[in-house]
Amino acid sequence: MSDSGVAYWGRYGAAGLLLRAPRPDGTPAVLLQHRALWSHQGGTWGLPGGARDSHETPEQTAVRESSEEAGLSAERLEVRATVVTAEVCGVDDTHWTYTTVVADAGELLDTVPNRESAELRWVAENEVADLPLHPGFAASWQRLRTAPATVPLARCDERRQRLPRTIQIEAGVFLWCTPGDADQAPSPLGRRISSLL
Structure with missing residues (x-):
């Protein structure tokens, strides 16, 4: 919980996977998750991701969550970078971060949504901002x-x-x-x- 009383998901922070792959014309597409209505910020579009376990790196978390939420195989992903896109100082000197893990796939991979997803979709990168984005993702999209x-x-x-x-x-x-x-x-x-x- 932050100093202002806002709760954040994941005692050890959270991470999400920003996965790009080439469209048929070579331009990039981004895999987005349309969040299930019952979930936090349901109905918005964001990245597959979730809470870090105590033993995980952000990269491990993002890859695990993308497997759970989108059916992606780690062997098909190439991690390129990590970016801390949100930081919060909490009560009792706790520190929470959200890390965006930037990765590529060689092609537009098939996905298998779980119950946290209303839909998974490959979206042309130049069309991402046209969707109703999760506020946290929207705040960091320009720099990603x-x-x-x-x-x-x-x-x-x-x-x-x-x-x-x-x-x-x-x-x-x-x-x-x-x-x-x-x-x-x-x-x-x-x-x-x-x-x-």
Whole structure:
């Protein structure tokens, strides 16, 4: 419980999975959970996630919760980054955090919703803000979004196999990188992106 009396779910904090995958046109889609009406903030859209167990890292929590709530297999996910998107100081010197775990999948994975979900949907990243978002997710969405970046690569360059994907170029700054032709002009961040592939 916070100093202001607001309760937060998870004694050890909570975490959610922000999973991206390429759409047929190569642009990113985000897996969103339409929360069941009976749940906290029911009827809003957010990320699969939940309370951390005492022995878990945020990454482990997010992957476990995405398996429970969306039927996703950990082997199909590639964790790219973690971002603490909410922090609260509580009574008795407690400290609560919500960590967003940013991950990619190589394709739009099939999902299996559990009772906490009215629906699971892959949503084009540029359409996420059009939905009625969970307030906590809405507050952090702008800093979790990606900007598009094309990486000029030769057809035989093995790095093409690692794209498209999310890259964090600095704390809280994300790009959705797709392969381009070798003769394309590189983006201003081209060298930095290439070093991270």
